[in-house]
Amino acid sequence: MWFGSVLVLLCCCFFSSVNASNGVLSIPPSLYWDGVDGQWSTFQVQVGTPAQTVRLLPGTSANLGNVLLAIIPQGCSATYNAGIDNCSNQRGYLFASNKSSTWSTSRLQNKGLYALDTYVEAQLGLTGNGYYGFDRVSLGLSGSQLPTLENQLVAGIADNNYWLGSFPLSPYPHNFTNLNSPVQSMLSTLRNTSEIGSTSWGYTAGASYLTGDIFGSLTLGGYDQAQFDASTTLDSIPFGSDFTRDLLVEIRSITYDTLGSSPLLAQSTYAFIDSMVTQMWLPTAICKGFESAFGLQWDSDTELYSLSDSQHQTLLDQKPEFTFTLGSGSNTVDITLPYAAFDLTISPPLVAKKTHYFPLKQAQNDSTITLGRVFLQEAYVIADYDRQQFSVSQAAHPGSGVSQDIKALTPPGASSGNSSDSASSSNNNSSSGIGTGTTAAIAVAAVAIVALIGVVWFFLRRKSKKNSSRSELPGEETYEHRLEERKPGSPGTSAPLVAEVDGEGLIERYEAGGDGKVELDASNRTHYEMPDQGEMAEKDGVETPRAVEMDAENRYEMDAGDSGWKSGDAQRGGGER
Ligand SMILES: *[C@@H]1O[C@H](CO)[C@@H](O)[C@H](O)[C@H]1NC(C)=O
Numbered sequence: 001m002w003f004g005s006v007l008v009l010l011c012c013c014f015f016s017s018v019n020a021s022n023g024v025l026s027i028p029p030s031l032y033w034d035g036v037d038g039q040w041s042t043f044q045v046q047v048g049t050p051a052q053t054v055r056l057l058p059g060t061s062a063n064l065g066n067v068l069l070a071i072i073p074q075g076c077s078a079t080y081n082a083g084i085d086n087c088s089n090q091r092g093y094l095f096a097s098n099k100s101s102t103w104s105t106s107r108l109q110n111k112g113l114y115a116l117d118t119y120v121e122a123q124l125g126l127t128g129n130g131y132y133g134f135d136r137v138s139l140g141l142s143g144s145q146l147p148t149l150e151n152q153l154v155a156g157i158a159d160n161n162y163w164l165g166s167f168p169l170s171p172y173p174h175n176f177t178n179l180n181s182p183v184q185s186m187l188s189t190l191r192n193t194s195e196i197g198s199t200s201w202g203y204t205a206g207a208s209y210l211t212g213d214i215f216g217s218l219t220l221g222g223y224d225q226a227q228f229d230a231s232t233t234l235d236s237i238p239f240g241s242d243f244t245r246d247l248l249v250e251i252r253s254i255t256y257d258t259l260g261s262s263p264l265l266a267q268s269t270y271a272f273i274d275s276m277v278t279q280m281w282l283p284t285a286i287c288k289g290f291e292s293a294f295g296l297q298w299d300s301d302t303e304l305y306s307l308s309d310s311q312h313q314t315l316l317d318q319k320p321e322f323t324f325t326l327g328s329g330s331n332t333v334d335i336t337l338p339y340a341a342f343d344l345t346i347s348p349p350l351v352a353k354k355t356h357y358f359p360l361k362q363a364q365n366d367s368t369i370t371l372g373r374v375f376l377q378e379a380y381v382i383a384d385y386d387r388q389q390f391s392v393s394q395a396a397h398p399g400s401g402v403s404q405d406i407k408a409l410t411p412p413g414a415s416s417g418n419s420s421d422s423a424s425s426s427n428n429n430s431s432s433g434i435g436t437g438t439t440a441a442i443a444v445a446a447v448a449i450v451a452l453i454g455v456v457w458f459f460l461r462r463k464s465k466k467n468s469s470r471s472e473l474p475g476e477e478t479y480e481h482r483l484e485e486r487k488p489g490s491p492g493t494s495a496p497l498v499a500e501v502d503g504e505g506l507i508e509r510y511e512a513g514g515d516g517k518v519e520l521d522a523s524n525r526t527h528y529e530m531p532d533q534g535e536m537a538e539k540d541g542v543e544t545p546r547a548v549e550m551d552a553e554n555r556y557e558m559d560a561g562d563s564g565w566k567s568g569d570a571q572r573g574g575g576e577r
């Protein structure tokens with residue numbers, strides 16, 4: 001494939017100058033829809049040495065989102081999910097720590113087996129154990145020019161409360177009882193190594209029910225302006241006063257569009273936005289409103305609003321459209337969700353047989369009111385940890401035909417010409433930024449390669465989707481298989497092993513769910529400080545250029561002078577309920 005090589009070269013020149021040093025990282029979606037309780041857009045990372053590629057859901061939770069969760073082989077074993085076809089692929093592929101030479105548990109007790117820090121999610125019954133350790137993590141697929149971080153905290157999980165692993169978006173450090181120093185989260189490591197210029201992200205979950213493959217969108221250190229419209233944005237919402245429920249938003253009303261219908265929620269209530277929870281957890285009285293409006297019936301066996309075929313058909317015919325009015329101070333925004341966003345199916349092993357359900361659960365008290373991932377299908381959230389505020393917008397779902405419009409967020413003060421911030425994205429003379437002289441050339445090249453990438457991407461994607469498992473089909477050269485094969489020889493994986501690994505026993509055997517779990521330190525949760533010492537990352541100097549799954553239409557328009565949050569600093573803190 002001659003044009004393949006040309007493509008790779010061109011893309012190398014183009015993309016390597018884009019992702020470096022402008023303080024913002026755009027993580028490409030995996031182009032898969034994963035999950036057994038809905039269809040969720042995942043993102044790939046590579047864990048360990050040699051790299052094991054896993055597909056993860058972004059995890060926005062302040063506590064649980066500070067560790068990379070990866071499914072371990074026990075998650076597809078006789079103990080868990082014995083009869084599930086294609087289990088490894090369905091769970092976004094497995095991470096076997098005993099196959100990674102850079103895996104280390106030496107700083108941890110009990111071979112790294114701890115209870116997950118599900119401070120918020122446990123109230124929804126979503127607990128679990130994890131095999132914690134430290135390992136190398138590379139964002140994106142090999143060749144995506146995204147950073148590689150050493151010694152990142154990874155927890156291997158097996159049980160089904162978290163069917164897919166998660167990509168950590170929390171900036172808060174993780175505490176182990178036996179470690180004096182908290183462990184820096186991945187987002188903070190990226191920030192502290194200047195890979196991103198601010199502690200922030202923008203995320204929407206994607207919308208599998210829309211045509212045109214509307215995958216999720218994830219930006220670190222900024223956001224993608226193409227994913228939302230400023231006119232349907234609720235800006236500068238202060239974080240909740242309890243940092244474990246930082247993305248706390250006031251729902252002023254929930255209505256649906258049937259003529260003369262009474263509101264499902266008329267009284268203001270606060271909900272926590274959490275991508276690590278699938279469903280919406282709303283007060284019981286509101287659930288009753290949904291029940292009577294749509295004939296939903298709570299099934300106490302499955303603990304779901306499962307739908308019979310006829311109920312499902314009725315809803316399809318009725319096609320209600322739901323409007324969530326969110327408010328902050330005197331501002332409000334309407335986030336509208338079509339019924340299609342709630343038209344989910346759940347499959348074994350979570351239930352006995354595949355069934356339609358309505359993604360609503362009853363919250364028993366205020367601290368369990370949650371807007372889960374279903375909501376994020378139609379909402380774009382920007383979390384700005386530097387300013388302790390976030391925004392929620394109606395997701396625009398631009399689709400792959402529309403260019404990205406990536407904006408960097410800068411921390412407060414960085415845009416005022418004060419360069420004390422290490423990663424200000426307003427540095428005009430950044431060595432690897434796109435100079436004006438080359439912009440035109442790049443633009444021409446970009447236009448030329450867009451079509452080529454489109455063609456290649458189309459074929460690669462079809463190929464990769466056809467195959468169920470990279471390792472079970474050794475003879476067939478799948479897309480991911482090829483990546484795996486090529487990694488060991490590539491410069492990107494040849495960095496020295498960390499010292500801690502030497503002479504350290506790797507986990508030989510897993511006993512997930514066994515005894516002897518060590519409780520995490522749950523104390524002192526209300527105050528958060530950045531650790532002054534953490535896991536420093538070493539970025540690989542050399543990376544193998546390879547044009548993989550880069551979105552052809554991605555045109556990065558760095559706004560050098562962007563002062564960050566659209567409406568300025570505004571209020572912060574004081575997000576009391
Ligand atoms: C890794 O552990 C699994 C059991 O969890 C075992 O079956 C496998 O052989 C081990 N692999 C290596 C390379 O040690």
Ligand SMILES: *[C@@H]1O[C@H](CO)[C@@H](O)[C@H](O)[C@H]1NC(C)=O
Nearest residue numbers: 122123124364365366367368
């Ligand atoms: C709220 O309810 C959950 C689950 O029912 C429970 O675990 C939690 O302790 C409750 N919280 C408060 C503050 O009552």
Ligand SMILES: *[C@@H]1O[C@H](CO)[C@@H](O)[C@H](O)[C@H]1NC(C)=O
Nearest residue numbers: 413414416417418419420421
């Ligand atoms: C930059 O900010 C620091 C404190 O954040 C201050 O000490 C310094 O004087 C400022 N420099 C300029 C040039 O404004």
Ligand SMILES: *[C@@H]1O[C@H](CO)[C@@H](O)[C@H](O)[C@H]1NC(C)=O
Nearest residue numbers: 417419426427428429560561
């Ligand atoms: C960067 O460029 C902008 C205009 O493009 C200018 O206003 C600003 O002063 C420049 N900053 C530095 C540090 O050169």
Ligand SMILES: *[C@@H]1O[C@H](CO)[C@@H](O)[C@H](O)[C@H]1NC(C)=O
Nearest residue numbers: 419426427428429430431435
């Ligand atoms: C940027 O580069 C130009 C020319 O290369 C130089 O004159 C200017 O002083 C530089 N500005 C900064 C802030 O380094």
Ligand SMILES: *[C@@H]1O[C@H](CO)[C@@H](O)[C@H](O)[C@H]1NC(C)=O
Nearest residue numbers: 033034086089090465467468
């Ligand atoms: C296996 O699961 C993946 C991900 O859910 C899917 O794309 C693939 O088509 C499945 N393969 C088979 C053979 O079911």
Ligand SMILES: *[C@@H]1O[C@H](CO)[C@@H](O)[C@H](O)[C@H]1NC(C)=O
Nearest residue numbers: 173175182524525527528529
């Ligand atoms: C970790 O411990 C420090 C003090 O050692 C505390 O300030 C911080 O809030 C704790 N973090 C979490 C997530 O509990």
Ligand SMILES: *[C@@H]1O[C@H](CO)[C@@H](O)[C@H](O)[C@H]1NC(C)=O
Nearest residue numbers: 184192193530531532533534
């Ligand atoms: C960030 O990195 C600097 C060195 O580059 C180090 O001095 C500092 O302690 C680090 N901060 C955190 C929060 O780890």
